[in-house]
C-alpha cells in the first residue's frame with residue numbers, strides 16, 4: 148500500500164519535472180538539440196588554462212605546447228575525441244607524443260569539467276586554419 152503511494156507521488160513529481168523542462172525557457176535547448184558549447188566561456192578558460200603552454204593566440208610556445216591553429220590532429224578529431232584527449236593529456240611515454248614534452252591531463256587543471264573542456268574545444272575550432 149505504502150509503496151503504491153510512493154510510486155504515485157513519484158509519478159506526479161516526474162510529470163512536474165517533465166512539464167517544467169518541456170516548457171522551454173527562451174533561448175533554452177529543446178530535447179532533440181544538443182546544448183551549444185559556449186565559445187565565450189571556452190575563450191576565457193583557454194586563456195586561463197591552456198594559453199600558458201599553447202599561447203594566448205593558440206599558436207604554440209616553443210618547448211611548452213604546440214600550435215593548435217594549424218594542428219592536423221585537432222582537425223582530424225571529433226569533439227568527443229578531443230574531449231577524451233584533453234582529459235588524458237599526452238605523456239612523453241605516449242607513442243603519439245611528438246615533442247618530447249608532456250601535456251598534463253586537463254592541462255594540469257583537474258577542476259575543469261567536461262562542459263568547460265567542450266567550450267574550450269568549440270573555441271579552438273574557431274581558431275583552426
Ligand code: HEC
Pocket residue numbers: 193196197198199200201211212213214215218219220221232233237243244245246247248249250251253254255267268
Ligand atoms: C603544461 C603545458 C600544457 C598545458 C597547460 C596544455 N597543454 Fe596541450 N599540449 C602540451 C604539449 C607539450 C603538447 C604536445 C605533446 C606532444 O609532444 O605531442 C600538447 C598538445 C596538445 C594538443 C594536440 C596537438 C597536436 O597537434 O598533436 C591539443 C589539442 C592540446 N594540447 C590542447 C590543449 C588544451 C585544450 C589545453 C587546455 C585545457 C591544453 N592543451 C593545455 C602542453 C600543454
